[in-house]
Amino acid sequence: MTELLCHTDAYLKTFKATVTAVDEELHAIILDKTAFYPGGGGQLCDTGTITADGTVYPVIKVKKSPEGILHEIxxxxxxxxxxxxxxxxxxxERRYKMMRTHTAMHILCGVVFRDYGAQVTGGDMEPLKGRMDFEFENLSKDLVGVIEEAVNKEVAAARDVRVKILPREEAFQIPDLIRTKINLLPPGIPEVRTIEIVGLDLQADGGTHVANTREVGRMRIVDYKSKGKINKRIYVELDE
Structure with missing residues (x-):
């Protein structure tokens, strides 16, 4: 299996590794370790380059497989x-935008859960913008304005963002560890990775994040929609 270096150091830009397998059909290689994020949890995979014996290979897609992390070239x-x-x-540049965006989604999730007790029913993101669905029965323009003000207060509060990898038994003793309506954690996993925005939010998560909320920058709620009786969608964008 591939060691995910980005799980413990999201700021790692370059790394050395060894090719452990080759997939000719997918035109991909598996490495013993990687700093490339393979995608998941609504976050896109990383792209970049791999250099070997003087040849530079563009990495266009990274994804999980039973054998390890596939790097498609x-x-x-x-x-x-x-x-x-x-x-x-x-x-x-792309990775850091995704880190800012993913942390922004956690700030939004933390504020909405803290202030309204609403769980997440879905979400998706790309660099500097994303959307999140919540169990809201009613959502108005005025309420959206209140939420936008609250999330930007949390950005300005410069809260530290901490990553921990905990034994499963210890992790599941944390109240409200799973903020999504459906528990998406694979059954039987021995360890759970958690992301904590100190003083605001703590939940299980596998993505990459900035180290402090001030790095997120200003968040704008640019739209909202009803996706059902108790399902409301909020769209967020970040300043460049």
Whole structure:
């Protein structure tokens, strides 16, 4: 299996690793470790480059597989062979925007849960914008304005963001660890990764985040929609 370096250091931009498997059909390689995020939880996968023996390979998609993390390469040249030592580099501009956006979604989730007790029913994001669905029966323009003001207060509060990997038994003793309506954690996993915005939000999460809420920048709620009787969608954008 591939060690996910980004789970413990989201700011790691470059790394060395060894090719452990090659998938000719997918034009992809598996590494013993990687700083590339493979996607999940509404967050897009990373892109970037892998350099091996003087050849630079563009990484266009990264995803999980039973054997490890697949790095799909867009290149006519052959793939690096098993045992090759590579240098990986994450597209940092894209990654950092995703980190800001994902943390913004947690701030929104934390504020809505704290102030209104509403659980998350869905969500999605791309660099500097995203949407989140909540169990709201009623949502108005005035209430959206109140929520926007509250989330930006949390950004300005400069709250630290902490990552921990806990034994399953310890993690599930945390109240409200799962903020989604449906528990998406795979059954039987021995450890649970948690993201804590100190003083605001603590939940299970596998994505990459900034270290402090002030890095998120101003959040704007640009739209909201009703997606059912008790399901409301909020759209958020961040300043460049």
């Amino acid at each position: 867009d290149a006519a040249a052959g793939l690096p062979a098993v045992g090759t030592i590579i240098n990986g580099e994450v597209d940092w």
